[in-house]
Amino acid sequence: MKLLSFHYHLKFTMDAPVSAHHFTLRCIPVSDARQRIVQLRHFVFPKDSLSRGRDQWGNALLYGCCHGRHTCFEANVCGQAAVGLSDGTSAKPFEQERIFGFATPLTEPDDALRAFAEKLRIRSGAPEEAEAVMRAVHDAISYQSGATTVQTTAAEAFAMGRGVCQDYAHIMLAALRASGVPCRYVAGMLLGEGKSHAWVEVLHDGRWTAYDPTNCLVVSDEHIKLSHGRDARDCAINRGVFRGGAWQETDISVIVTEDEGSEEKQPW
Amino acid sequence: MVNLDKLLGSTDAINGLLARYGVKFGIYKNGEFKEQLFPYDPIPRIIEKEEFAYLERGLKQRVTALNLFLKDVYNKKQIIADGVVPADFVYAASGYLAPCEGIVPPKEVYSHVSGIDLVLGKDGVWYILEDNLRVPSGASYPTIARDLERRCSPRTFHETPIEDNRNYPQLLKHVCDYVNTGGISVVLTPGRYNAAYFEHSYLAERMGVPLVSSSDLEVEGDYLYFTGYAGRKERVGAVYRRISDEYMDPLTFNPESLIGIPHIFDVYRKGNIALLNTPGNGIADDKGIYYFVPKMIKYYLDEEPILCNAPTYLPFYEEDRKYVLDRFDTLVIKDVAEAGGYGVVFGSKLSAEQKEQLVGMILAEPRRFIAQEVIDFCDIPILEGDGQVERKADLRAFVLSGEETVVWKSGLTRFSRNPDSFIVNSSQGGGFKDTWVLSQ
Numbered sequence: 001m002k003l004l005s006f007h008y009h010l011k012f013t014m015d016a017p018v019s020a021h022h023f024t025l026r027c028i029p030v031s032d033a034r035q036r037i038v039q040l041r042h043f044v045f046p047k048d049s050l051s052r053g054r055d056q057w058g059n060a061l062l063y064g065c066c067h068g069r070h071t072c073f074e075a076n077v078c079g080q081a082a083v084g085l086s087d088g089t090s091a092k093p094f095e096q097e098r099i100f101g102f103a104t105p106l107t108e109p110d111d112a113l114r115a116f117a118e119k120l121r122i123r124s125g126a127p128e129e130a131e132a133v134m135r136a137v138h139d140a141i142s143y144q145s146g147a148t149t150v151q152t153t154a155a156e157a158f159a160m161g162r163g164v165c166q167d168y169a170h171i172m173l174a175a176l177r178a179s180g181v182p183c184r185y186v187a188g189m190l191l192g193e194g195k196s197h198a199w200v201e202v203l204h205d206g207r208w209t210a211y212d213p214t215n216c217l218v219v220s221d222e223h224i225k226l227s228h229g230r231d232a233r234d235c236a237i238n239r240g241v242f243r244g245g246a247w248q249e250t251d252i253s254v255i256v257t258e259d260e261g262s263e264e265k266q267p268w
Numbered sequence: 269m270v271n272l273d274k275l276l277g278s279t280d281a282i283n284g285l286l287a288r289y290g291v292k293f294g295i296y297k298n299g300e301f302k303e304q305l306f307p308y309d310p311i312p313r314i315i316e317k318e319e320f321a322y323l324e325r326g327l328k329q330r331v332t333a334l335n336l337f338l339k340d341v342y343n344k345k346q347i348i349a350d351g352v353v354p355a356d357f358v359y360a361a362s363g364y365l366a367p368c369e370g371i372v373p374p375k376e377v378y379s380h381v382s383g384i385d386l387v388l389g390k391d392g393v394w395y396i397l398e399d400n401l402r403v404p405s406g407a408s409y410p411t412i413a414r415d416l417e418r419r420c421s422p423r424t425f426h427e428t429p430i431e432d433n434r435n436y437p438q439l440l441k442h443v444c445d446y447v448n449t450g451g452i453s454v455v456l457t458p459g460r461y462n463a464a465y466f467e468h469s470y471l472a473e474r475m476g477v478p479l480v481s482s483s484d485l486e487v488e489g490d491y492l493y494f495t496g497y498a499g500r501k502e503r504v505g506a507v508y509r510r511i512s513d514e515y516m517d518p519l520t521f522n523p524e525s526l527i528g529i530p531h532i533f534d535v536y537r538k539g540n541i542a543l544l545n546t547p548g549n550g551i552a553d554d555k556g557i558y559y560f561v562p563k564m565i566k567y568y569l570d571e572e573p574i575l576c577n578a579p580t581y582l583p584f585y586e587e588d589r590k591y592v593l594d595r596f597d598t599l600v601i602k603d604v605a606e607a608g609g610y611g612v613v614f615g616s617k618l619s620a621e622q623k624e625q626l627v628g629m630i631l632a633e634p635r636r637f638i639a640q641e642v643i644d645f646c647d648i649p650i651l652e653g654d655g656q657v658e659r660k661a662d663l664r665a666f667v668l669s670g671e672e673t674v675v676w677k678s679g680l681t682r683f684s685r686n687p688d689s690f691i692v693n694s695s696q697g698g699g700f701k702d703t704w705v706l707s708q
């Protein structure tokens with residue numbers, strides 16, 4: 001168990017003013033069996049309205065609108081989380097999780113990826129199997145930022161042999177799903193400084209267990225989960241529409257530090 | 269015997285009035301939008317009281333089961349767990365919308381307006397051709413036609429016991445009121461370039477509710493609001509929306525949609541608005557799922573289906589696949605991804621090369637196709653020039669589900685102008701008739 005402080009910062013800069021800006025943000029961590037959100041604050045600017053909601057997978061949403069003209073939009077989410085409270089989370093009845101066993105456009109395997117999955121002889125998604133898949137995916141491609149985009153599919157990244165955390169996760173999902181094992185994409189934050197991170201949860205025996213193929217690491221107490229879904233598209237940190245023609249520059253920074261002290265008193 | 273002389277003599281007058289009222293149907297052909305009159309034929313389709321009572325029972329049963337299926341498939345998924353409907357057919361279907369997972373709509377009604385297409389076979393049996401549970405259109409045409417018929421030939425309606433069908437907008441309004449979560453009800457149209465714009469405006473007027481486009485609606489916080497011409501802002505509790513699911517909310521569905529309302533889906537998920545029909549209904553009227561509807565009736569209601577499907581085969585199952593390949597020339601093959609009479613192919617009408625190509629596609633993607641026996645359905649008379657000719661026709665029955673499930677005592681009868689065509693879909697340029705249900 002570790003106590004982590006986190007600060008998620010998202011900033012858009014537009015090169016021309018936009019208006020009627022509607023946004024949905026998916027960067028609010030939720031407490032579960034593995035992580036407890038001890039404290040949480042958020043700050044969104046500019047905005048005229050802000051509401052909280054949930055999506056179909058239970059992820060927390062912040063949504064709202066900014067009517068007036070603006071060239072900059074910022075969201076900050078910070079707080080404290082106790083993580084590694086358990087080695088997994090319990091799943092719903094199998095039939096209700098089975099959808100995560102079906103490929104999505106981003107995780108549709110091609111022949112090469114299918115052959116890769118076959119060689120791994122995945123049967124059930126049991127921990128030792130899932131770890132073997134994670135290691136194989138970790139070795140199959142090398143980390144290189146900028147080699148892929150958010151639209152890159154698992155098959156494309158696999159063929160290229162390069163990618164970032166999203167691609168590692170997608171390849172692992174594609175391989176497991178090719179064998180019918182339900183698994184889901186997780187967006188979150190990792191101890192240290194950087195951008196947002198992504199990893200994978202695998203369903204086995206009524207439990208979701210998390211694996212980080214980018215770092216070849218079974219997730220325990222250094223990851224804070226923000227959302228899960230079928231693939232990166234379900235976990236989009238930000239979705240928005242606005243009026244106006246502008247180029248938009250996105251700046252994301254994430255800082256997660258370990259707290260030596262005790263939990264802050266006021267639970268959120 | 270019904271005396272139709274006066275009515276037949278009024279054909280031109282009625283079509284003229286329909287044109288003047290703008291009773292048109294728009295079709296897209298070769299990427300171009302063309303609006304054309306929806307030709308009215310004055311010879312009604314007449315359904316006897318007893319026969320309609322039978323249809324009524326069957327339709328209520330079917331729609332009840334479909335509503336239960338929708339609740340189940342987006343929540344517990346018991347029917348999949350019990351092996352009645354394969355998971356592949358649900359999750360691979362284009363009509364399945366993951367964002368609808370876990371939602372139970374106001375009053376648990378999913379398909380508020382169901383348009384069920386039937387044909388009467390020459391064997392005297394009614395067959396269900398397809399279910400339309402998304403935004404079925406067409407009820408306004410027989411409604412306005414009836415109004416004009418009664419004006420042209422009042423005597424006919426005095427002498428013949430015909431169920432009045434002009435209550436359709438009221439039935440629909442009752443459903444809106446029942447599921448309304450607080451506030452006004454509105455009819456949402458994508459605009460005047462939609463194929464059924466006449467219907468949108470007609471229904472809104474007759475229901476006595478505002479006809480709105482998406483720019484008149486806005487989400488603020490947890491609720492949806494309508495701002496009228498005078499600038500007055502009112503909360504909206506029910507939206508009879510005539511825009512398709514994918515375009516409803518650019519933040520949940522198609523991000524390119526300009527006709528959607530940002531965040532309407534968030535408000536809906538919170539239970540603060542009713543959407544008619546419920547998004548995600550496409551999973552229940554999918555051509556592949558159609559095969560399973562009789563099984564659903566047994567599964568959910570423990571009843572035998574009153575109305576039957578056209579005999580259907582799924583190449584997905586090996587046994588059916590063999591049958592389909594053996595009997596290819598006698599079957600009609602449908603691509604489950606297509607709608608509106610497109611993607612329907614008669615095995616007998618293909619060249620050897622086309623056939624080979626289609627068989628290849630079926631073997632490669634069996635889940636994508638269904639095959640059905642060609643039903644030889646009844647011809648009904650239509651006027652052509654001074655005489656009468658026989659043409660293929662179907663019937664779209666409308667079932668409204670609110671506090672209770674009712675079948676509208678009429679229906680849209682569509683016929684094909686082309687003597688060789690079995691396809692009567694209005695997107696393909698047919699005509700329509702009023703449907704008279706006798707009350708005695």
